[in-house]
Amino acid sequence: MTTDHQHVLMAEIFLNPLPDSIRNEILRDEEFCTRIRYKPALSMSLDPGISVQMENLHKTLRSAITKRSTSTLILADGTRKRVKLRFEKPGTATILVEGKRFSFADADLLSHDKRMRTSGLHRVLARQPLLEDEQDAWRRIAKSRPFTDREFVRLMTALHSTPEAVMEELCRPQSLTVEKLIPDESEYYQRLTAAHSSKRTFPEYLKCELAQTRGTLLKRNRALGLRRIAFSGLSHALVPLNLLSSVNQADLAPLINANDPFSILCGFEVAGARVRNERGFAEIGEKFLEKLFADSEATMARCTIFSACALASIVKLRTVFSEQDVPLYWFRLAALSHAGVLTEALASLRKPDEFFGWAKQQLGADFVWHAAVDVRDAPRWDLEWLKPEQIQAELLGRALHVINLLPKGKRPKKWVTLIAQATAQISKPGRELAPHFPGPMDDFATPIAGVKRDPALVRIGRKLKKARSLEEVPELAALAYLERPSQNLAEEVRRLLAKHGTDDHQSEKEQSSLRLYAYIAASARSEPLANEVISRCLQIARTQKLDRRTISTLLLITITASGAASTDDRYRTILGDAATKLAYSTINEKPGRHQLRQVIETLGARAPKLISVLSRATAILDTQ
Secondary structure, X not given: OOHHHHHHHHHHHHHOOOOXXXXXXXXXXXXXXXXXXXXXXXXXXXXXXXEEEHHHHHHHHHHHHOOOOEEEEEEOOOOEEEEEEEEEOOOEEEEXXXXXXXXXXXXXXXXXXXXXXXXXXXXXXXXXXXXXXXXXXXXXXXXXXXXXXXXHHHHHHHHHOXXXXXXXXXXXXXXXXXXXXXXXXXXXXXXXXXXXXXXXXXXXXXXXXXXXXXXXXXXXXXXXXXXXXXXXOOOHHHOOOOOOOOOOHHHHHHHHHOOOHHHHHHHXXXXXXXXXXXXXXXXXXXXXXXXXXXXXXXXXXXXXXXXXXXXXXXXXXXXXXXXXXXXXXXHHHHHXXXXXXXXXXXXXXXXXXXXXXXXXXXXXXXXXXXXXXXOOOOOOOOHHHHOHHHHHXXXXXXXXXXXXXXXXXXXXXXXXXXXXXXXXXHOOOOOOOHHHOOOOOOOOOOOOOOOOOOXXXXXXXXXXXXXXXXXXXXXXXXXXXXXXXXXXXXXXXXXXXHHHOOOOOOOHHHHHHHHHHHHHHXXXXXXXXXXXXXXXXXXXXXXXXXXXXXXXXXXXXXXXXXXXXXXXXXXXXXXXXXXXXXXXXXXXOHHHHHHHHHHHHHXXXXXXOHHXXXXXXXXXXHHO
Protein backbone atom coordinates (compact mmCIF):
# COMPACT_ATOMS: atom_id res chain seq x y z
CA MET A 1 0.00 0.00 0.00
CA THR A 2 1.39 3.42 -0.99
CA THR A 3 1.86 6.25 1.47
CA ASP A 4 -0.94 8.24 -0.22
CA HIS A 5 -3.34 5.31 0.15
CA GLN A 6 -2.40 5.02 3.81
CA HIS A 7 -3.21 8.70 4.36
CA VAL A 8 -6.57 8.25 2.62
CA LEU A 9 -7.39 5.16 4.69
CA MET A 10 -6.48 6.82 7.98
CA ALA A 11 -8.47 9.94 7.08
CA GLU A 12 -11.55 7.88 6.24
CA ILE A 13 -11.26 5.81 9.43
CA PHE A 14 -11.26 9.06 11.40
CA LEU A 15 -13.87 11.00 9.42
CA ASN A 16 -16.47 8.48 8.25
CA PRO A 17 -18.06 7.81 11.70
CA LEU A 18 -18.74 11.53 12.17
CA PRO A 19 -22.20 13.02 11.45
CA ASP A 20 -22.58 14.41 7.92
CA SER A 21 -22.75 18.04 9.07
CA ILE A 22 -19.54 17.82 11.12
CA ARG A 23 -17.64 15.73 8.56
CA ASN A 24 -18.51 18.08 5.71
CA GLU A 25 -17.53 21.11 7.79
CA ILE A 26 -14.08 19.58 8.40
CA LEU A 27 -13.64 18.58 4.78
CA ARG A 28 -14.43 22.10 3.56
CA ASP A 29 -11.20 23.19 5.24
CA GLU A 30 -8.84 22.98 2.26
CA GLU A 31 -5.75 23.67 4.35
CA PHE A 32 -6.57 20.75 6.65
CA CYS A 33 -7.21 18.37 3.76
CA THR A 34 -3.97 19.38 2.05
CA ARG A 35 -2.05 18.86 5.27
CA ILE A 36 -3.31 15.28 5.65
CA ARG A 37 -3.00 14.70 1.87
CA TYR A 38 -6.64 13.78 1.49
CA LYS A 39 -8.94 14.72 -1.39
CA PRO A 40 -12.46 14.37 -0.01
CA ALA A 41 -15.59 13.43 -1.87
CA LEU A 42 -18.02 15.90 -0.30
CA SER A 43 -21.67 14.92 -0.09
CA MET A 44 -24.94 16.77 0.39
CA SER A 45 -28.19 15.49 1.84
CA LEU A 46 -31.18 16.47 -0.30
CA ASP A 47 -33.62 14.86 2.13
CA PRO A 48 -33.39 12.14 4.81
CA GLY A 49 -33.38 9.41 2.13
CA ILE A 50 -31.25 10.95 -0.62
CA SER A 51 -27.62 12.04 -0.27
CA VAL A 52 -25.54 12.94 -3.34
CA GLN A 53 -21.89 13.49 -4.19
CA MET A 54 -21.26 17.23 -4.22
CA GLU A 55 -19.00 17.25 -7.27
CA ASN A 56 -21.51 15.28 -9.32
CA LEU A 57 -24.38 17.44 -8.08
CA HIS A 58 -22.62 20.55 -9.38
CA LYS A 59 -22.02 18.80 -12.70
CA THR A 60 -25.71 17.92 -12.89
CA LEU A 61 -26.70 21.53 -12.13
CA ARG A 62 -24.37 22.73 -14.90
CA SER A 63 -26.20 20.39 -17.23
CA ALA A 64 -29.51 21.94 -16.16
CA ILE A 65 -28.41 25.53 -16.82
CA THR A 66 -27.30 24.53 -20.34
CA LYS A 67 -30.93 23.45 -20.91
CA ARG A 68 -30.28 19.70 -20.93
CA SER A 69 -33.39 17.74 -19.96
CA THR A 70 -31.77 14.69 -18.33
CA SER A 71 -28.54 13.67 -16.61
CA THR A 72 -27.04 11.01 -14.34
CA LEU A 73 -26.87 11.82 -10.63
CA ILE A 74 -24.46 9.83 -8.44
CA LEU A 75 -25.66 9.26 -4.88
CA ALA A 76 -23.27 9.29 -1.92
CA ASP A 77 -23.19 5.47 -1.87
CA GLY A 78 -22.18 5.33 -5.55
CA THR A 79 -25.64 4.49 -6.92
CA ARG A 80 -26.40 6.15 -10.26
CA LYS A 81 -29.82 7.67 -10.94
CA ARG A 82 -31.19 9.01 -14.20
CA VAL A 83 -32.84 12.32 -13.38
CA LYS A 84 -34.90 14.95 -15.18
CA LEU A 85 -33.69 18.55 -15.28
CA ARG A 86 -35.24 21.95 -15.68
CA PHE A 87 -33.90 25.51 -15.66
CA GLU A 88 -35.88 28.68 -14.91
CA LYS A 89 -34.58 32.22 -15.16
CA PRO A 90 -32.92 34.00 -13.55
CA GLY A 91 -30.93 31.12 -12.10
CA THR A 92 -32.97 28.26 -10.62
CA ALA A 93 -32.17 24.65 -11.60
CA THR A 94 -34.54 21.80 -10.71
CA ILE A 95 -33.73 18.10 -10.39
CA LEU A 96 -36.46 15.42 -10.37
CA VAL A 97 -35.16 12.24 -8.69
CA GLU A 98 -37.18 9.28 -7.42
CA GLY A 99 -40.38 11.27 -7.84
CA LYS A 100 -39.10 14.12 -5.67
CA ARG A 101 -38.39 17.63 -6.91
CA PHE A 102 -35.37 19.61 -5.65
CA SER A 103 -34.81 23.23 -6.67
CA PHE A 104 -31.49 25.06 -6.42
CA ALA A 105 -31.58 28.85 -6.58
CA ASP A 106 -28.59 30.69 -8.05
CA ALA A 107 -27.30 27.60 -9.87
CA ASP A 108 -26.17 29.88 -12.71
CA LEU A 109 -23.16 30.78 -10.56
CA LEU A 110 -21.79 27.38 -11.63
CA SER A 111 -21.98 28.26 -15.31
CA HIS A 112 -18.96 28.04 -17.60
CA ASP A 113 -20.43 30.98 -19.49
CA LYS A 114 -18.80 34.18 -18.17
CA ARG A 115 -21.77 36.41 -18.88
CA MET A 116 -24.25 34.11 -17.10
CA ARG A 117 -21.89 33.57 -14.18
CA THR A 118 -21.07 37.23 -13.57
CA SER A 119 -24.70 38.25 -14.02
CA GLY A 120 -25.74 35.70 -11.40
CA LEU A 121 -23.07 36.91 -9.01
CA HIS A 122 -24.22 40.52 -9.44
CA ARG A 123 -27.78 39.44 -8.63
CA VAL A 124 -26.97 37.50 -5.46
CA LEU A 125 -24.59 40.14 -4.10
CA ALA A 126 -27.27 42.80 -4.59
CA ARG A 127 -29.68 40.62 -2.60
CA GLN A 128 -27.24 39.47 0.06
CA PRO A 129 -24.18 41.76 0.19
CA LEU A 130 -20.94 40.50 1.67
CA LEU A 131 -18.05 42.57 2.98
CA GLU A 132 -16.46 44.71 0.28
CA ASP A 133 -13.18 42.79 0.12
CA GLU A 134 -15.12 39.51 -0.09
CA GLN A 135 -17.23 40.78 -2.96
CA ASP A 136 -14.18 42.03 -4.86
CA ALA A 137 -12.48 38.63 -4.51
CA TRP A 138 -15.51 36.74 -5.84
CA ARG A 139 -15.94 39.19 -8.73
CA ARG A 140 -12.32 38.71 -9.77
CA ILE A 141 -12.73 34.94 -9.88
CA ALA A 142 -16.05 35.11 -11.75
CA LYS A 143 -14.55 37.33 -14.43
CA SER A 144 -11.50 35.15 -14.96
CA ARG A 145 -12.87 31.57 -14.77
CA PRO A 146 -15.67 29.31 -13.45
CA PHE A 147 -15.83 28.62 -9.73
CA THR A 148 -14.39 25.34 -8.53
CA ASP A 149 -16.60 23.02 -6.53
CA ARG A 150 -14.99 24.13 -3.27
CA GLU A 151 -15.20 27.82 -4.19
CA PHE A 152 -18.89 27.47 -5.01
CA VAL A 153 -19.53 25.82 -1.63
CA ARG A 154 -17.63 28.62 0.13
CA LEU A 155 -19.53 31.29 -1.80
CA MET A 156 -22.92 29.76 -1.03
CA THR A 157 -21.93 29.35 2.63
CA ALA A 158 -21.01 33.02 2.77
CA LEU A 159 -24.26 34.09 1.11
CA HIS A 160 -26.26 32.04 3.58
CA SER A 161 -24.40 33.76 6.42
CA THR A 162 -25.95 37.19 5.82
CA PRO A 163 -28.78 38.87 7.75
CA GLU A 164 -31.13 38.53 4.80
CA ALA A 165 -30.52 34.79 4.42
CA VAL A 166 -30.74 34.15 8.18
CA MET A 167 -34.12 35.89 8.35
CA GLU A 168 -35.40 33.95 5.35
CA GLU A 169 -34.30 30.65 6.88
CA LEU A 170 -35.81 31.36 10.31
CA CYS A 171 -39.14 32.43 8.82
CA ARG A 172 -39.71 28.87 7.64
CA PRO A 173 -41.87 26.60 9.85
CA GLN A 174 -39.56 24.63 12.15
CA SER A 175 -38.78 23.71 15.74
CA LEU A 176 -36.48 26.38 17.11
CA THR A 177 -33.33 25.62 19.08
CA VAL A 178 -30.77 28.01 20.50
CA GLU A 179 -28.24 26.68 17.98
CA LYS A 180 -30.51 27.59 15.06
CA LEU A 181 -30.85 31.13 16.36
CA ILE A 182 -27.14 31.93 16.55
CA PRO A 183 -24.99 31.60 13.37
CA ASP A 184 -21.54 30.23 14.09
CA GLU A 185 -19.88 31.94 11.10
CA SER A 186 -17.88 34.83 12.59
CA GLU A 187 -18.02 36.69 9.27
CA TYR A 188 -21.81 36.92 9.55
CA TYR A 189 -21.56 39.43 12.39
CA GLN A 190 -19.06 41.55 10.47
CA ARG A 191 -21.44 41.59 7.49
CA LEU A 192 -24.24 42.68 9.82
CA THR A 193 -22.18 45.51 11.33
CA ALA A 194 -18.62 46.00 10.02
CA ALA A 195 -15.21 44.44 10.51
CA HIS A 196 -13.60 45.39 13.81
CA SER A 197 -10.17 46.36 15.04
CA SER A 198 -9.12 45.53 18.59
CA LYS A 199 -6.95 48.66 18.61
CA ARG A 200 -9.79 51.12 18.03
CA THR A 201 -12.09 52.72 20.57
CA PHE A 202 -15.83 52.79 19.97
CA PRO A 203 -15.84 56.42 18.69
CA GLU A 204 -12.94 55.57 16.35
CA TYR A 205 -14.79 52.51 15.09
CA LEU A 206 -17.86 54.63 14.38
CA LYS A 207 -15.83 57.06 12.28
CA CYS A 208 -13.71 54.48 10.46
CA GLU A 209 -14.79 50.88 9.78
CA LEU A 210 -18.49 51.29 10.52
CA ALA A 211 -18.91 54.55 8.58
CA GLN A 212 -17.00 53.20 5.59
CA THR A 213 -18.93 49.92 5.45
CA ARG A 214 -22.28 51.64 5.83
CA GLY A 215 -21.46 54.29 3.25
CA THR A 216 -20.44 51.69 0.66
CA LEU A 217 -23.54 49.60 1.34
CA LEU A 218 -25.86 52.59 1.01
CA LYS A 219 -24.33 53.49 -2.34
CA ARG A 220 -24.76 49.97 -3.69
CA ASN A 221 -28.22 49.26 -2.29
CA ARG A 222 -29.89 52.05 -0.34
CA ALA A 223 -32.87 50.01 0.88
CA LEU A 224 -30.82 47.07 2.08
CA GLY A 225 -28.11 49.32 3.53
CA LEU A 226 -30.68 51.30 5.52
CA ARG A 227 -32.20 48.04 6.78
CA ARG A 228 -28.88 46.76 8.12
CA ILE A 229 -28.11 50.13 9.69
CA ALA A 230 -31.47 50.07 11.45
CA PHE A 231 -30.69 46.71 13.08
CA SER A 232 -27.63 48.29 14.71
CA GLY A 233 -29.42 51.47 15.84
CA LEU A 234 -28.90 50.53 19.48
CA SER A 235 -27.97 54.03 20.60
CA HIS A 236 -28.28 57.54 19.24
CA ALA A 237 -24.57 57.45 18.38
CA LEU A 238 -25.15 54.42 16.14
CA VAL A 239 -27.73 56.16 13.94
CA PRO A 240 -25.53 57.81 11.25
CA LEU A 241 -27.61 60.90 10.54
CA ASN A 242 -24.87 62.36 8.33
CA LEU A 243 -24.85 59.29 6.05
CA LEU A 244 -28.65 59.29 5.95
CA SER A 245 -29.03 62.98 5.09
CA SER A 246 -30.34 62.15 1.60
CA VAL A 247 -32.79 59.48 2.74
CA ASN A 248 -36.36 60.44 1.86
CA GLN A 249 -39.69 59.45 3.35
CA ALA A 250 -40.19 56.65 0.83
CA ASP A 251 -36.85 55.16 1.87
CA LEU A 252 -37.90 55.20 5.53
CA ALA A 253 -41.40 53.83 4.96
CA PRO A 254 -40.45 50.10 5.02
CA LEU A 255 -39.15 50.49 8.58
CA ILE A 256 -42.69 51.29 9.77
CA ASN A 257 -43.51 47.62 9.20
CA ALA A 258 -40.49 46.37 11.13
CA ASN A 259 -40.87 44.17 14.19
CA ASP A 260 -37.44 44.92 15.66
CA PRO A 261 -38.11 47.83 18.07
CA PHE A 262 -34.73 49.50 17.48
CA SER A 263 -35.27 49.47 13.71
CA ILE A 264 -38.54 51.35 14.19
CA LEU A 265 -36.79 53.76 16.56
CA CYS A 266 -34.02 54.31 14.01
CA GLY A 267 -36.62 55.41 11.48
CA PHE A 268 -38.06 57.88 13.98
CA GLU A 269 -34.64 59.31 14.84
CA VAL A 270 -33.94 59.94 11.15
CA ALA A 271 -37.34 61.63 10.81
CA GLY A 272 -36.57 63.69 13.92
CA ALA A 273 -33.32 64.95 12.45
CA ARG A 274 -34.97 65.89 9.16
CA VAL A 275 -38.23 67.42 10.39
CA ARG A 276 -36.43 70.55 11.60
CA ASN A 277 -35.97 71.69 7.98
CA GLU A 278 -38.40 69.42 6.13
CA ARG A 279 -41.84 69.43 7.69
CA GLY A 280 -42.94 66.60 5.43
CA PHE A 281 -41.15 64.20 7.79
CA ALA A 282 -43.67 65.02 10.54
CA GLU A 283 -46.22 62.58 9.11
CA ILE A 284 -43.90 59.61 8.82
CA GLY A 285 -42.42 60.41 12.24
CA GLU A 286 -45.93 60.22 13.65
CA LYS A 287 -46.38 56.76 12.11
CA PHE A 288 -43.17 55.57 13.73
CA LEU A 289 -44.31 56.85 17.13
CA GLU A 290 -47.69 55.18 16.74
CA LYS A 291 -45.96 51.90 15.89
CA LEU A 292 -43.67 52.29 18.92
CA PHE A 293 -46.19 53.32 21.57
CA ALA A 294 -49.85 53.48 20.47
CA ASP A 295 -50.48 49.76 20.96
CA SER A 296 -48.73 48.96 24.23
CA GLU A 297 -49.51 45.24 23.96
CA ALA A 298 -47.89 44.98 20.51
CA THR A 299 -44.91 47.04 21.69
CA MET A 300 -44.40 44.79 24.70
CA ALA A 301 -44.59 41.70 22.45
CA ARG A 302 -41.80 43.09 20.25
CA CYS A 303 -39.70 44.03 23.27
CA THR A 304 -40.24 40.59 24.79
CA ILE A 305 -39.04 38.83 21.65
CA PHE A 306 -36.05 41.19 21.44
CA SER A 307 -35.12 40.55 25.08
CA ALA A 308 -35.23 36.78 24.59
CA CYS A 309 -33.14 36.99 21.43
CA ALA A 310 -30.63 39.35 23.06
CA LEU A 311 -30.23 36.97 25.97
CA ALA A 312 -29.47 34.11 23.57
CA SER A 313 -27.06 36.21 21.47
CA ILE A 314 -25.05 37.53 24.40
CA VAL A 315 -24.52 34.05 25.83
CA LYS A 316 -24.03 31.99 22.68
CA LEU A 317 -21.83 34.45 20.82
CA ARG A 318 -19.13 33.69 23.37
CA THR A 319 -18.73 30.34 21.61
CA VAL A 320 -17.98 32.25 18.39
CA PHE A 321 -15.82 35.05 19.81
CA SER A 322 -13.59 34.73 22.83
CA GLU A 323 -12.82 37.60 25.17
CA GLN A 324 -9.48 38.14 23.43
CA ASP A 325 -10.90 38.13 19.88
CA VAL A 326 -12.99 41.29 19.92
CA PRO A 327 -13.47 44.42 22.03
CA LEU A 328 -16.54 44.35 24.26
CA TYR A 329 -18.22 47.26 22.45
CA TRP A 330 -18.11 45.32 19.17
CA PHE A 331 -19.25 42.10 20.79
CA ARG A 332 -22.23 43.87 22.33
CA LEU A 333 -23.02 45.66 19.06
CA ALA A 334 -22.90 42.38 17.13
CA ALA A 335 -24.98 40.46 19.70
CA LEU A 336 -27.74 43.05 20.02
CA SER A 337 -27.86 43.82 16.29
CA HIS A 338 -28.35 40.11 15.68
CA ALA A 339 -31.09 40.14 18.30
CA GLY A 340 -32.83 42.67 16.06
CA VAL A 341 -32.47 40.33 13.06
CA LEU A 342 -33.99 37.50 15.10
CA THR A 343 -36.82 39.71 16.35
CA GLU A 344 -37.65 40.52 12.73
CA ALA A 345 -37.54 36.87 11.67
CA LEU A 346 -39.72 35.76 14.60
CA ALA A 347 -42.38 38.44 14.15
CA SER A 348 -45.10 35.81 13.77
CA LEU A 349 -44.52 34.26 17.21
CA ARG A 350 -47.90 34.03 18.88
CA LYS A 351 -46.71 33.66 22.47
CA PRO A 352 -43.73 35.97 23.10
CA ASP A 353 -43.95 35.45 26.87
CA GLU A 354 -43.52 31.71 26.48
CA PHE A 355 -40.58 32.28 24.14
CA PHE A 356 -38.96 34.60 26.69
CA GLY A 357 -39.58 32.04 29.41
CA TRP A 358 -37.98 29.35 27.25
CA ALA A 359 -34.91 31.54 26.64
CA LYS A 360 -34.54 32.26 30.36
CA GLN A 361 -34.85 28.59 31.21
CA GLN A 362 -32.25 27.64 28.60
CA LEU A 363 -29.74 30.45 29.14
CA GLY A 364 -30.86 32.75 31.95
CA ALA A 365 -28.36 31.61 34.57
CA ASP A 366 -25.45 31.78 32.13
CA PHE A 367 -26.54 35.25 31.00
CA VAL A 368 -26.41 36.64 34.54
CA TRP A 369 -22.80 35.61 35.02
CA HIS A 370 -21.67 36.42 31.48
CA ALA A 371 -23.06 39.92 31.91
CA ALA A 372 -21.55 40.21 35.38
CA VAL A 373 -18.04 39.68 34.00
CA ASP A 374 -18.66 42.46 31.45
CA VAL A 375 -19.05 44.93 34.33
CA ARG A 376 -15.26 45.17 34.57
CA ASP A 377 -15.09 46.91 31.16
CA ALA A 378 -18.61 48.34 30.99
CA PRO A 379 -20.07 48.97 34.47
CA ARG A 380 -22.99 51.29 33.67
CA TRP A 381 -25.34 49.00 31.74
CA ASP A 382 -26.99 46.73 34.28
CA LEU A 383 -28.02 43.21 33.29
CA GLU A 384 -31.52 43.88 34.67
CA TRP A 385 -32.03 46.43 31.91
CA LEU A 386 -32.50 43.78 29.26
CA LYS A 387 -35.98 42.98 30.55
CA PRO A 388 -38.84 43.70 28.12
CA GLU A 389 -40.32 46.53 30.22
CA GLN A 390 -36.92 48.23 30.36
CA ILE A 391 -36.45 47.91 26.58
CA GLN A 392 -39.83 49.62 26.22
CA ALA A 393 -38.70 52.37 28.61
CA GLU A 394 -35.44 52.78 26.68
CA LEU A 395 -37.38 53.34 23.47
CA LEU A 396 -39.28 56.12 25.22
CA GLY A 397 -36.08 57.65 26.56
CA ARG A 398 -34.59 57.76 23.06
CA ALA A 399 -37.81 59.28 21.66
CA LEU A 400 -37.72 61.94 24.39
CA HIS A 401 -34.12 62.70 23.39
CA VAL A 402 -35.21 63.28 19.78
CA ILE A 403 -37.94 65.68 20.88
CA ASN A 404 -35.65 67.55 23.26
CA LEU A 405 -33.12 68.13 20.47
CA LEU A 406 -35.75 70.05 18.51
CA PRO A 407 -36.50 73.70 19.29
CA LYS A 408 -39.95 73.99 20.85
CA GLY A 409 -41.30 75.72 17.76
CA LYS A 410 -40.15 72.84 15.55
CA ARG A 411 -41.72 70.01 17.57
CA PRO A 412 -44.71 68.49 15.72
CA LYS A 413 -47.72 68.70 18.04
CA LYS A 414 -48.81 65.16 17.34
CA TRP A 415 -45.33 63.89 18.30
CA VAL A 416 -45.49 65.73 21.61
CA THR A 417 -48.93 64.28 22.35
CA LEU A 418 -47.96 60.70 21.50
CA ILE A 419 -44.78 60.84 23.60
CA ALA A 420 -46.65 62.41 26.52
CA GLN A 421 -49.19 59.57 26.39
CA ALA A 422 -46.39 56.97 26.27
CA THR A 423 -44.66 58.63 29.21
CA ALA A 424 -47.85 58.50 31.26
CA GLN A 425 -48.26 54.78 30.49
CA ILE A 426 -44.68 53.75 31.25
CA SER A 427 -43.83 56.00 34.19
CA LYS A 428 -45.46 53.93 36.92
CA PRO A 429 -44.52 54.45 40.58
CA GLY A 430 -40.93 53.36 41.05
CA ARG A 431 -40.29 53.38 37.29
CA GLU A 432 -39.92 57.11 36.73
CA LEU A 433 -36.18 56.81 36.02
CA ALA A 434 -36.46 53.83 33.68
CA PRO A 435 -36.44 55.82 30.39
CA HIS A 436 -33.20 57.51 31.47
CA PHE A 437 -31.05 54.50 32.42
CA PRO A 438 -27.83 54.15 30.42
CA GLY A 439 -28.13 52.13 27.21
CA PRO A 440 -25.94 49.16 26.23
CA MET A 441 -23.42 51.30 24.34
CA ASP A 442 -23.20 54.30 26.71
CA ASP A 443 -20.11 52.95 28.49
CA PHE A 444 -18.12 53.24 25.27
CA ALA A 445 -19.34 56.56 23.89
CA THR A 446 -17.45 59.81 24.45
CA PRO A 447 -19.29 62.00 27.01
CA ILE A 448 -20.85 65.09 25.47
CA ALA A 449 -18.71 68.10 26.38
CA GLY A 450 -20.18 71.31 27.76
CA VAL A 451 -23.47 69.82 28.95
CA LYS A 452 -24.71 71.52 32.11
CA ARG A 453 -25.71 69.34 35.03
CA ASP A 454 -29.40 69.06 35.74
CA PRO A 455 -30.21 71.42 38.66
CA ALA A 456 -32.20 68.63 40.32
CA LEU A 457 -29.13 66.38 40.33
CA VAL A 458 -27.02 69.21 41.75
CA ARG A 459 -29.51 69.53 44.62
CA ILE A 460 -29.38 65.78 45.31
CA GLY A 461 -25.58 65.97 45.40
CA ARG A 462 -25.69 68.78 47.96
CA LYS A 463 -28.22 66.86 50.03
CA LEU A 464 -25.92 63.83 50.04
CA LYS A 465 -23.00 65.87 51.37
CA LYS A 466 -25.10 67.12 54.27
CA ALA A 467 -26.72 63.77 55.03
CA ARG A 468 -25.90 61.84 58.18
CA SER A 469 -27.12 58.52 56.77
CA LEU A 470 -28.00 57.05 53.39
CA GLU A 471 -31.65 56.83 54.48
CA GLU A 472 -31.84 60.60 54.14
CA VAL A 473 -31.09 60.43 50.37
CA PRO A 474 -33.71 58.20 48.72
CA GLU A 475 -32.93 60.01 45.44
CA LEU A 476 -29.45 58.45 45.33
CA ALA A 477 -30.47 56.09 42.50
CA ALA A 478 -31.34 59.07 40.31
CA LEU A 479 -27.91 60.57 40.92
CA ALA A 480 -26.23 57.25 40.09
CA TYR A 481 -28.17 56.37 36.96
CA LEU A 482 -28.85 59.73 35.31
CA GLU A 483 -25.21 60.73 35.02
CA ARG A 484 -21.87 58.97 35.15
CA PRO A 485 -21.02 58.48 38.87
CA SER A 486 -17.99 60.46 40.01
CA GLN A 487 -15.27 59.74 42.55
CA ASN A 488 -16.82 62.41 44.79
CA LEU A 489 -20.18 60.64 44.73
CA ALA A 490 -18.52 57.32 45.53
CA GLU A 491 -16.62 58.83 48.43
CA GLU A 492 -19.78 60.35 49.93
CA VAL A 493 -21.54 56.98 49.72
CA ARG A 494 -18.50 55.22 51.24
CA ARG A 495 -18.41 57.72 54.10
CA LEU A 496 -22.04 57.19 55.02
CA LEU A 497 -21.91 53.42 54.48
CA ALA A 498 -18.83 53.06 56.71
CA LYS A 499 -20.35 55.26 59.40
CA HIS A 500 -23.92 54.03 59.54
CA GLY A 501 -24.18 50.97 57.30
CA THR A 502 -27.12 50.21 55.06
CA ASP A 503 -30.67 51.31 55.68
CA ASP A 504 -32.28 47.96 56.49
CA HIS A 505 -30.10 45.18 57.89
CA GLN A 506 -30.43 41.54 56.91
CA SER A 507 -33.13 41.95 54.29
CA GLU A 508 -33.63 41.95 50.55
CA LYS A 509 -33.78 45.73 50.72
CA GLU A 510 -30.27 45.80 52.15
CA GLN A 511 -29.01 43.63 49.29
CA SER A 512 -30.78 45.88 46.78
CA SER A 513 -29.05 48.90 48.31
CA LEU A 514 -25.68 47.15 48.15
CA ARG A 515 -26.23 46.45 44.44
CA LEU A 516 -26.68 50.18 43.90
CA TYR A 517 -23.53 51.00 45.87
CA ALA A 518 -21.57 48.35 43.96
CA TYR A 519 -22.81 49.91 40.73
CA ILE A 520 -21.58 53.34 41.87
CA ALA A 521 -18.21 51.90 42.92
CA ALA A 522 -17.63 50.17 39.58
CA SER A 523 -18.84 53.12 37.50
CA ALA A 524 -16.67 55.59 39.43
CA ARG A 525 -13.73 53.16 39.70
CA SER A 526 -13.72 53.61 43.47
CA GLU A 527 -11.86 50.79 45.23
CA PRO A 528 -12.54 52.20 48.72
CA LEU A 529 -16.30 52.02 48.18
CA ALA A 530 -15.94 48.60 46.53
CA ASN A 531 -14.05 47.28 49.57
CA GLU A 532 -16.78 48.59 51.89
CA VAL A 533 -19.52 46.96 49.80
CA ILE A 534 -17.69 43.62 49.65
CA SER A 535 -17.14 43.72 53.42
CA ARG A 536 -20.89 44.18 53.92
CA CYS A 537 -21.58 41.19 51.63
CA LEU A 538 -19.19 39.01 53.61
CA GLN A 539 -20.80 40.13 56.85
CA ILE A 540 -24.22 39.08 55.52
CA ALA A 541 -22.76 35.74 54.43
CA ARG A 542 -21.51 35.09 57.95
CA THR A 543 -24.80 35.98 59.65
CA GLN A 544 -27.56 34.85 57.29
CA LYS A 545 -28.81 31.51 56.02
CA LEU A 546 -27.23 31.08 52.59
CA ASP A 547 -29.80 29.64 50.25
CA ARG A 548 -29.21 29.56 46.48
CA ARG A 549 -30.73 32.98 45.88
CA THR A 550 -28.85 34.77 48.65
CA ILE A 551 -25.41 33.39 47.71
CA SER A 552 -26.04 34.31 44.05
CA THR A 553 -27.03 37.85 44.98
CA LEU A 554 -24.02 38.35 47.25
CA LEU A 555 -21.63 37.02 44.61
CA LEU A 556 -23.21 39.20 41.94
CA ILE A 557 -22.79 42.29 44.12
CA THR A 558 -19.19 41.26 44.81
CA ILE A 559 -18.37 40.81 41.12
CA THR A 560 -19.92 44.20 40.33
CA ALA A 561 -17.99 45.96 43.10
CA SER A 562 -14.75 44.24 42.04
CA GLY A 563 -15.10 46.03 38.70
CA ALA A 564 -13.90 49.17 40.48
CA ALA A 565 -10.33 47.80 40.58
CA SER A 566 -7.61 49.97 39.05
CA THR A 567 -6.13 47.11 36.97
CA ASP A 568 -7.29 43.76 35.60
CA ASP A 569 -4.89 41.90 37.88
CA ARG A 570 -6.22 43.81 40.87
CA TYR A 571 -9.80 43.01 39.78
CA ARG A 572 -9.07 39.29 39.67
CA THR A 573 -7.30 39.42 43.03
CA ILE A 574 -10.21 41.19 44.77
CA LEU A 575 -12.75 38.83 43.24
CA GLY A 576 -10.71 35.73 44.08
CA ASP A 577 -10.27 36.73 47.72
CA ALA A 578 -13.96 37.54 48.14
CA ALA A 579 -15.04 34.28 46.48
CA THR A 580 -12.76 32.34 48.84
CA LYS A 581 -14.35 33.98 51.89
CA LEU A 582 -17.85 33.34 50.54
CA ALA A 583 -16.89 29.69 50.05
CA TYR A 584 -15.90 29.42 53.72
CA SER A 585 -19.30 30.89 54.65
CA THR A 586 -21.13 28.03 52.94
CA ILE A 587 -19.54 25.24 55.03
CA ASN A 588 -22.84 24.42 56.75
CA GLU A 589 -25.14 25.56 53.91
CA LYS A 590 -25.44 22.82 51.28
CA PRO A 591 -27.80 24.68 48.86
CA GLY A 592 -25.62 27.79 48.90
CA ARG A 593 -22.46 25.74 48.52
CA HIS A 594 -23.85 23.88 45.51
CA GLN A 595 -24.99 27.13 43.88
CA LEU A 596 -21.64 28.82 44.45
CA ARG A 597 -19.84 25.86 42.86
CA GLN A 598 -22.05 26.04 39.76
CA VAL A 599 -21.55 29.77 39.40
CA ILE A 600 -17.77 29.50 39.70
CA GLU A 601 -17.78 26.91 36.90
CA THR A 602 -19.81 29.28 34.72
CA LEU A 603 -17.49 32.20 35.47
CA GLY A 604 -14.47 30.10 34.53
CA ALA A 605 -16.07 29.09 31.23
CA ARG A 606 -16.96 32.71 30.47
CA ALA A 607 -13.57 34.16 31.48
CA PRO A 608 -10.77 31.54 31.64
CA LYS A 609 -8.44 34.06 33.31
CA LEU A 610 -10.64 33.84 36.41
CA ILE A 611 -10.11 30.12 36.84
CA SER A 612 -6.80 30.46 38.68
CA VAL A 613 -8.01 33.16 41.10
CA LEU A 614 -11.18 31.19 41.86
CA SER A 615 -9.28 27.93 42.41
CA ARG A 616 -9.02 28.46 46.19
CA ALA A 617 -12.77 28.87 46.46
CA THR A 618 -13.24 25.78 44.30
CA ALA A 619 -10.92 23.74 46.52
CA ILE A 620 -12.80 24.79 49.65
CA LEU A 621 -16.16 23.91 48.11
CA ASP A 622 -14.88 20.54 46.90
CA THR A 623 -13.63 19.56 50.36
CA GLN A 624 -16.78 20.49 52.27
